[in-house]
Amino acid sequence: MNNKLSTKKLFSLEGRTALVTGSSGGLGKTLAEGLALNGTHVILNGRNRAKLEKTFTEFKGKGYAVSHAVFDVTNAEEIQSAVTSLTDETGVPDIIVNNAGINPRYPLEDFPEEEWDAVINTNLKSAFLVSKTFVKGMMVRQSGKIINICSLQSELGRDTIAPYAASKGGLKMLTRNMATEWARHNIQVNGIAPGYFKTAMTKPLFENHEFDAWLRNRTPAGRWGDPEELLGALFFLASDASSFVNGQLIFVDGGITAAI
Ligand SMILES: NC(=O)c1ccc[n+]([C@@H]2O[C@H](COP(=O)([O-])OP(=O)(O)OC[C@H]3O[C@@H](n4cnc5c(N)ncnc54)[C@H](OP(=O)(O)O)[C@@H]3O)[C@@H](O)[C@H]2O)c1
Secondary structure: OOHHHOHHHHOOOOOOEEEEOOOOOHHHHHHHHHHHHOOOEEEEEEOOHHHHHHHHHHHHHOOOOEEEEEOOOOOHHHHHHHHHHHHHHHOOOOEEEEOOOOOOOOOHHHOOHHHHHHHHHHHHHHHHHHHHHHHHHHHHHOOEEEEEEOOHHHOOOOOOOHHHHHHHHHHHHHHHHHHHHHHHHOEEEEEEEEOOEOOHHHHHHHOOHHHHHHHHHHOOOOOOEOHHHHHHHHHHHHOHHHOOOOOOEEEEOOOHHHOO
16 A cells, blocks of 8 residues: 555654653653654653663663663753764664753743753753754755654743743744755654643642643633643654654644634
């Protein structure tokens, strides 16, 4: 059968390799597990070695093909040395998911400058640094998928998270610019923009009853997302099904950006 007519073949992730940054916990862990469960060799990443090794051991125990690499996505030298050992082991990944992110909260007029820089470097510059290190190998191979984890804040502002919104708005434009420059090499660069999901990052929000009630009311679907609900968009963007999709963001947000 023509591969393009079979959902099984079109969405297949079997035998691929993927690097998912910030996958020791939170959404990145679920994204990594979704890929691993479907036959992709996943390279896990985080800064905290003990946390990363716990997830690595858990995934190994489930029988997944998995490696792990401790590096800070804001540090070009650490990325470079991790890349050298990774590419020796698994080759240039077919899929990069730029997921690592942070979100400290302060009123904008009091935002500490070092925290501002950390947010921009972790959420925005990292996607440039990590992608840049692998993309030449993707160009030689003439195939690749880069998926940038954006946010509602790629489009909408909110109190106390100005650099986060600036970084995620920037990541949306970086996604479009990467697609503009690299699509001709058969590298598809796209973004997933999650709404609200319960992780360490959103703990102060879901533990706040007032916020929780506000969010349920504000979201057309009337609830928080389940991290596994991001996998449909991930599988689409990571597989051949998105071979002519370039520079797009898929919002997985229960309809928040569709309604006021
Ligand atoms: N949760 C949501 O509702 C939501 C909504 C929209 C977008 N997002 C985005 O989704 C992504 C994941 O968020 P999350 O909620 O899963 O956050 P999380 O639970 O706090 O997890 C963040 C992950 O990133 C890693 N990380 C942070 N800084 C890093 C660095 N400099 N280098 C390497 N790894 C780093 C952390 O590992 P270490 O602890 O080892 O550093 C951890 O594995 C972020 O980009 C976030 O902006 C989340």
